[in-house]
Amino acid sequence: MEDRLKQLQAEALEKIEQAEDLKTLNDIRVAYLGKKGPITEVLRGMGKLSPEERPVIGQLANDVRAAIQVKLEEKQEKLSKLEVEQKLAAETVDVTLPGRPVRTGNHHPLTAVIEEIEDLFIGMGYTIAEGPEVEKDYYNFEALNLPKGHPARDMQDSFYITEEILLRTHTSPVQARTMEKHEGLGPVKIICPGKVYRRDNDDATHSHQFMQIEGLVVDENIRMSDLKGTLEVFAKKLFGEDRKIRLRPSFFPFTEPSVEVDVSCMCGGDGCSVCKHTGWIEILGAGMVHPNVLEMAGFDSKKYTGFAFGMGPERIAMLKYGIDDIRHFYTNDIRFLKQFNRA
Numbered sequence: 347m348e349d350r351l352k353q354l355q356a357e358a359l360e361k362i363e364q365a366e367d368l369k370t371l372n373d374i375r376v377a378y379l380g381k382k383g384p385i386t387e388v389l390r391g392m393g394k395l396s397p398e399e400r401p402v403i404g405q406l407a408n409d410v411r412a413a414i415q416v417k418l419e420e421k422q423e424k425l426s427k428l429e430v431e432q433k434l435a436a437e438t439v440d441v442t443l444p445g446r447p448v449r450t451g452n453h454h455p456l457t458a459v460i461e462e463i464e465d466l467f468i469g470m471g472y473t474i475a476e477g478p479e480v481e482k483d484y485y486n487f488e489a490l491n492l493p494k495g496h497p498a499r500d501m502q503d504s505f506y507i508t509e510e511i512l513l514r515t516h517t518s519p520v521q522a523r524t525m526e527k528h529e530g531l532g533p534v535k536i537i538c539p540g541k542v543y544r545r546d547n548d549d550a551t552h553s554h555q556f557m558q559i560e561g562l563v564v565d566e567n568i569r570m571s572d573l574k575g576t577l578e579v580f581a582k583k584l585f586g587e588d589r590k591i592r593l594r595p596s597f598f599p600f601t602e603p604s605v606e607v608d609v610s611c612m613c614g615g616d617g618c619s620v621c622k623h624t625g626w627i628e629i630l631g632a633g634m635v636h637p638n639v640l641e642m643a644g645f646d647s648k649k650y651t652g653f654a655f656g657m658g659p660e661r662i663a664m665l666k667y668g669i670d671d672i673r674h675f676y677t678n679d680i681r682f683l684k685q686f687n688r689a
Contacts, residue, residue, distance in 0.1 A: 348406060354384050355410045362417045368425050375418055385411055455686045456557065456675050459663040460539055463559055466583050467537045470576070472561065475536040477520035479543075483510045485519035489526075490600040491638045498599045503545045513543035518600065521562045521654065525643035532650050533565035539659075550671040557659045564635065564645065564652030570603070573632055573653035581609045581629075584662065592626060601633025601654055627665060630657035 358378045365371045377383060385407060453461070464474060477485075483494075492499055502515040520538035528534055539559045546552045563572070574593065581591045593605040608626040617623035632655035637647035660672050667686070669675075674682050 348403060350388055351385070351403070351406050351410050354378065354388075355413055358414045359417050362414070362421050365421060365425070368422065368429070371418065371421055371425060378414055379411060379418075385414075450687075452683075452687045454675075454683065455663050455667055455669070456659055458686070459666060460557065460559065460659050462584065463580075463657075463659065463662070464537065464539060466580060467561065470579070472535050472537045475520050475524050475538050476540060477514075477517070477523050477538070479514055479541055480507065481512060481514040481519050483512060485522050486512060486514050486516075489522040489639070489642050490518050491636050491642075492599050496599065505543050505545060514540075515544050516542050516656065517558045517560045518654075518656070521560060522639070522643060524562070525564065525640070525645065528564075528644075530644035530646065532645070533563070534652070535563050535565075537561045548673060550673070553660070553672050553676070556672070558656060559659055560654065560656040562635070562652060562654045564640070564650055566650060568634075568651045568653060570634060570653070573634070573655070576653075577607055577630075577632065577655065585609055585612075585666070593632075596631060596633075598631060598633055600636050600639050602636045604631065604633035606630075607632055607655070629661065629665070630655055632656070 358374065361374050362371065365374060378385060380386070388403075388407060452458075468474070486504075487496070487499060488494070504515050505513040507513070517538040517540045520540070521536070524536055524538075525534055537559055538561070539557065541555060542558045543555045546554050548554060561576075563576075574591075578591055581589050588610075590610040592608045592610075594608065596604045596606045598604040606628055607630045609629050611618060611621035611625050611627050613621060613625065617625055621627050632653065635652040635654050640647040640650060640652065660675055663669060663675070664672065
């Protein structure tokens with residue numbers, strides 16, 4: 347049995363020395379030191395030895411196991427270092443090579459236009475106000491001088507959830523809610539960007555959901571000239587200092603008087619397909635806040651006046667970037683979006 351243990355030690359040490367990778371080394375460990383290994387088998391046969399031989403063989407077996415374990419650890423450390431060195435050599439990076447460019451994204455053209463408009467009006471002293479997209483009929487229509495049965499509601503055929511709850515058709519409810527919170531005390535100076543919904547057939551110029559930005563100013567002595575001056579600054583900053591605007595009479599239930607606002611076309615008035623050879627492009631609607639709207643929000647219409655305006659960022663973006671189909675904004679076509687990486 348003593349000879350058997352010495353033979354096992356010699357065999358194990360020789361195989362450990364010849365091992366070339368960690369997997370082979372681990373197989374040797376299991377083969378000689380495992381529960382089913384030959385050393386364990388020798389120890390199980392110690393019952394057949396005399397009492398005098400048992401401690402001698404037991405000590406020898408422990409010495410053999412320890413010698414093999416020490417040799418395994420030394421070899422494992424050596425192979426681990428070698429493996430790291432080989433990996434570093436294989437993965438060496440030439441730091442003198444030029445770097446690979448990182449592909450970066452950019453703002454969606456619609457987002458870029460909305461943020462540009464927000465920055466413009468914030469610079470003019472406006473604050474941004476937001477409200478729920480699922481709105482009450484009262485704030486969406488009634489508080490804006492559109493009582494039930496009013497024919498102008500047909501222009502905003504809507505997505506109703508119940509008779510009193512619907513997806514908002516414009517961001518004007520945010521104006522009504524904000525004025526209500528002021529409890530009849532001015533000034534109010536806000537813009538209301540957000541998503542709105544109308545039951546419409548999707549085509550190149552219409553969408554069942556789109557973005558809208560509305561503005562509201564309420565204070566003492568607010569006049570139509572303040573509205574015109576504000577919109578002139580807006581048009582020049584967004585489209586160019588050479589642009590002009592014109593106001594055409596119109597009708598909106600929540601403003602009186604009401605106007606449609608056109609901006610001069612980039613063709614300089616010569617006429618082109620964009621302006622349909624008129625020299626002007628309609629960009630938004632506006633007007634002086636109707637006294638009924640002020641009164642329903644708690645403002646004294648004899649003391650306070652105001653103006654409001656509303657625009658579709660999609661239309662602004664289409665004019666600014668020459669986009670011919672509103673559906674491009676929502677189809678997530680990477681070929682379309684890549685055009686604006688440097689816009």
